[in-house]
Amino acid sequence: MPENEPQDALTSEVTYRPIGVIRTPFSEVAGMPVQSAGAIGIGGRIELDPALVEGLADLDGMSHLILLYHLHRVGPVKLTVHSFFDDRPHGLFATRSPARPVPIGLSVVRLVAMDGPTLEIEDVDMLDGTPLLDMKPYVPPLDDRPGARIGWYEGRLGDPSAVRSDDRFSGPR
């Protein structure tokens, strides 16, 4: 069967080796920010695999990075969840709940400084020790969709920095 048949996509697992680790002030889930937009100014750093340092060239002049990372402490997946932003339940894929079938987190963080394999960043909303899977330049003309409609989120976001996590999505899977 050709590699790109849908049957194959659903049955073949993919395996990744993290490219680094994210260090943050957060060793516990309770009380941490729930989105990078709610963590503005909170400092952390990326410790990249030193073998990959060559790939950091030309990041200077970029103010923000998209981080993709493995949510290593989330609990069992529930397909209907209570988001931190609403009291009513919602379908998992209509939320940013971390307890997803494939637990990959996405955060846009500020790049502050670089020194070899170490990147100083701000706006961190992940646990200390989080395995980093990928980092991409954040490029608004490619990534933004002005005027996008946001469904149930409309009117419920308020100030994201006022929202803090509890342990509803954490624990052993």
Added chain:
Amino acid sequence: MPENEPQDALTSEVTYRPIGVIRTPFSEVAGMPVQSAGAIGIGGRIELDPALVEGLADLDGMSHLILLYHLHRVGPVKLTVHSFFDDRPHGLFATRSPARPVPIGLSVVRLVAMDGPTLEIEDVDMLDGTPLLDMKPYVPPLDDRPGARIGWYEGRLGDPSAVRSDDRFSGPR
């Protein structure tokens, strides 16, 4: 050693089972769009694992989704690459090249319609049969950073729909 120690993060692989497959008009890499912002209006669909349909509740009213997917046809990783947007070479992590150490693609697509586990979408820039890892609601107040500086991309994006792929990043790893 605690699970969140950096040494552990760099040596422990993560394994994911895709949640569905993305169907698009593109069976070959050459000539396809290189970004969803350069694929506006190109139709495709998501075939979600039927066991996960409950998680789609409350997506109605949302115009755009963030898709994370496994780039299943990319070739060997090079840490210095030639982006489709520039003639000069750049560090891999300062580009959106698909041939990354952890080959996860990110696209913001338009949600057009839903019918059970099938989602009609537009703005697709991935190969037909691409394994879908995650889908998240795109929420501008959480995801956008107006005024972000984009380094070498500045002045080089032009009309992304005028840029088409060749096979420079594809092939067996």
